[in-house]
Amino acid sequence: MFAEIRGLSFRYKNSSVDNVKDFNLEMNQGEVTCILGESGSGKSTVLRLLAGLEFPLNGQMQINGKILFNEHEFVFPEKRGIGMVFQDYALFPHMTVEENIRFGLTNLSKQEKTERIREMLELVHLEDYAKRYPYELSGGQQQRVAIARAVAPKPSILLLDEPFSNLDAHLRQSIREELNGILKDTGMTSIFVTHDREDAKSIADQVVILDKGETIGKGKAIII
Ligand SMILES: Nc1ncnc2c1ncn2[C@@H]1O[C@H](COP(=O)(O)OP(=O)(O)O)[C@@H](O)[C@H]1O
Ligand SMILES: [Mg+2]
Known part of the structure; x- marks a missing residue:
């Protein structure tokens, strides 16, 4: 199990x-x-x-x-x-989509982080939204950022x-x-x-x- x-x-x-x-x-x-x-x-x-x-x-x-x-x-x-997506998403309002996703990434080189962020943006179909702030996104898009942020560090x-x-x-x-x-x-x-x-x-x-x-x-x- x-x-x-x-x-x-x-x-x-x-x-x-x-x-x-x-x-x-x-x-x-x-x-x-x-x-x-x-x-x-x-x-x-x-x-x-x-x-x-x-x-x-x-x-x-x-x-x-x-x-x-x-x-x-x-x-x-x-x-x-363990990765968690909170009910209200709890995105950092002063950080862009990309910065929100980068936040949970540790023990990676700068280049590896950039690559992982790119993969996550692709996963949640937000490739064109990397530089936006949470308030510039719809509810569904904010949720996808929260998912990308939680999934990025590869939680079990x-x-x-x-x-x-x-x-x-x-x-x-x-x-x-x-x-x-x-x-x-x-x-x-x-x-x-x-x-x-x-x-x-x-x-x-x-x-x-x-x-x-x-x-x-x-x-x-x-x-x-
Ligand atoms: N911080 C807290 N202090 C005391 N009781 C709480 C607290 N948070 C939730 N509860 C109580 O615990 C029970 C379960 O809450 P919760 O897990 O939030 O339910 P759900 O997520 O299913 O709506 C509820 O009776 C709620 O009132
Ligand atoms: Mg609840």
Whole structure:
């Protein structure tokens, strides 16, 4: 198994109940997993835990044999090799598209960085937008920059928080297809969260349904 999460649970400091309860997930390499649930079900919290932005109460996670957390260990976010696309994209407003993508690239020569940025711009079809600032882009284009920035350092897993929620309804179908294409092109193992069954149906290889922090269903068949 490429990645494995076991018995993950978590409670926010000011919460009287567990916000994530005994979350388990196994992923094969290159697979797209969807976490489906209503608003407040704990989807973003699960992603934050996997990215290392919250400290779990219990549980363990490994990717490719490397432990990211268990009862003894906690690897810091920047050392996890996990890419995250936030719901609001969180682009740096004072940086161009190219500079946003360059930001996550370390341990590469200047020439290698330039080449990687070119590859990423091609992947997300923004070759002609390298010098633009985020405010000069549409929502869909901003999202693609956020994806390019997250994918550029070649993370072992890519996490996407509600990738379709800030986009116009009429764009949703084409953006779904586009994201699906991008994920397949990179061959990247990814997890995206959504409250929309259609999103889950159209691009996920496997689906986990969350309700009040608890897994209430698993498998793609349950949503069709
Ligand atoms: N920083 C926080 N402090 C306390 N409770 C939080 C915090 N963030 C989220 N929650 C609570 O945790 C639960 C799960 O939230 P979240 O993971 O954001 O859900 P989703 O992404 O599925 O909408 C909700 O009940 C929410 O109110
Ligand atoms: Mg959320």
